[in-house]
Amino acid sequence: MxxxxxxxxxxxxxxNxxxxxSPPRITAAAAERLLERTANPPxxxxxxxxxxxxxxxxxPQDLARFAYEHDLQGVCLHISDGEASSVRRMTPVQRAGFRALLEELGLRLHLEISSTDRKEIDTVVECARSLGAKNLRLYARHEGPLxxxxxxxxxxxxxxCECANRYDLQFDYEQHEDLRAGEIAAILARLGDPxxxxxxxxxxxxxxxxxxxEALHILAPHIRQAxxxxxxxxxxxxGWGQLGVPQGSADDELPGARMLYxxxxxxEREPQVICFALEQEVDYYAPAFRKAGGPADPVIQYREPSETPVDRNKSRDRLLSDERRWAVQQIAWNRSLVAxxxxxxxxxxxxxSETERSETDWPRVASLPQAAYGRVV
Structure with a gap:
């Protein structure tokens, strides 16, 4: 080697x-697995x-076109994002049209909500069934003693889980600033539902x-999306708060390369993580929820869904352009890391063999599902 x-x-x-x-143990077998897993990350x-x-x-249609034009495999979409055009507010006809667009472009759709209330779970399930989505994200915003x-x-x-089993869906619970990895892992183990x-x-x-x-390594057996x-x-x-910055920039303090690896x-046999959602959140801020030490059963404060404040030093057009630019930069940074x-x-x-080496070494176009209009019937 x-x-x-x-x-x-x-x-x-x-x-970072x-x-x-400890660094990961790098063996020839690990290198082979890394080659397999980086051939076309999702x-x-x-x-x-x-x-x-x-x-x-x-x-949402613009998001789908962005994903297609940048050779991404799918979109992660909050059902409220897009205001009047959001999935939540789409009519049945509009949802049918959106589903047709996703199928035409060969994109997978994962839906997200920012609650675990039953009414909200019912809503995202209904949206998923009408759009053909199978993977749903949720997180709780309860308050009170831990x-x-x-x-x-x-x-x-x-x-x-009852809904998922009834309608052939998958839910993924996000560690969202209040519960720690071990607490979430214990809940998932107690549920025992794949x-x-x-x-x-x-x-x-x-x-x-x-x-x-540390949180990644604790949650590792359960992680399906990122x-x-x-x-x-x-x-x-x-305690610690967080501020969103462009990924890979000098301000980024996260061990991004190690986490991706x-x-x-x-x-073991198949990739466990089925989706790496590129969620650039420049200027996003969230305060500390848990602190060093403290009582064994701390009080968790209520929080509103995530939001990013407006940078008042920029015009609206500049802010919107910066968001789109940062999104493209993040794609490039992660693909450079993979390369x-x-x-x-x-x-x-x-x-x-020489054949295997030449096939691997030659740069390839991203291997994506063919768009409907490109298939030979």
């Missing part, structure tokens, strides 16, 4: 990693990257006073 390549990969994977965290567009755009005319919140979340997710897994967000564990990489982003930790007394490598992984893994993998 090429020792220089191994050292280079370990250097990449150590960027907290001291004391990158999705996320509607939150266009948070302000979707308040000013950018529609022990009581955990019981409420368990009951909510048990109801979601239709309820976890969505790992790159930065949300900070608000629960937990390092992201929200990919850049962020900076903000020390707030005995670890997520790609999950799953670096592949270049180093190829040097560490066992020798292959």
């Amino acid at each position: 090429d020792l220089d390549a191994e050292a280079g990969l370990k250097t990449m994977l150590s960027h 990693v907290a001291p004391g965290v 990158f999705f567009a996320h509607s939150y990257s266009f948070y302000h755009n979707m308040m000013h005319g950018f529609s 022990s009581a919140v955990i019981e409420k979340v368990y009951r909510d997710l048990a109801y979601a 239709r309820m897994k976890a969505l790992f967000d790159y930065s949300n564990s900070l608000n629960a006073y937990e390092e992201p990489l 929200h990919v982003k850049g962020a900076r930790k903000i020390v707030e007394g005995d 670890d997520l790609l490598m999950l799953g 670096s992984f592949r270049a180093l893994a190829r040097r560490m993998a066992p020798e292959r």
Whole structure:
């Protein structure tokens, strides 16, 4: 195995990693798996990257076209994003048209809600069934003592599991700034339903006073989706807040390379993570919810759904352009990271035949489902 390549990969994977965290064990077999998993990672567009755009005319259809034009495999869409054009407010005819567009472009659709209330679960299930979506994200916003919140979340997710089994759906619970990874893992283990897994967000564990990489490793057996982003930790007394920044920029303090690597490598025979949603959240802010020390059963404060404040130093047109620009930059950064992984893994993998090597080394166009108008009937 090429020792220089191994050292280079370990250097990449150590960027922004907290001291004391062991590097992954890089073997020839691991290099082969990395080559397989980076052949065409399932990158999705996320509607939150266009948070302000979707308040000013950018529609779910525009998000789908963006994903198609940038060779992404699907879209993660909150059912309220897009104002009047949102999935929540679409008529049956409009949903049928949106579903047809997704099928024509060969895109997968994952839907999201910011609640675990039964009424909201029923709403997203109805939207999913009409649009042909199978994967749904949710997170709770309960308040009160932690022990009581955990019981409420368990009951909510048990109801979601009933719906998932009835309608052949999959739910993923996002660690969203209040519960810690171990608490979520315990709820999922208690449910014991394969239709309820976890969505790992790159930065949300900070608000629960937990390092992201530590949270990832605790949740690893349960993770089915991921929200990919850049962020900076903000020390707030005995807790941590977070501020969204362009992923890969000098302000990004997250161990993004290591997290992507670890997520790609999950799953023994097949990739465990089916969606890497590129959720650029520049200027997003969330305060500390959990703190160092404190009582064994801390009080969880109520929170509204996520929002990103308007930068008053910019015109609206500049703000909307910046969002679209940041979204494109994030795609390029993650694909560059994947290309670096592949270049180093190829040097560490066992020798292959000349045919195998030439097929692997030659750059390829992204392997996406063919659009309906491109298929030969």
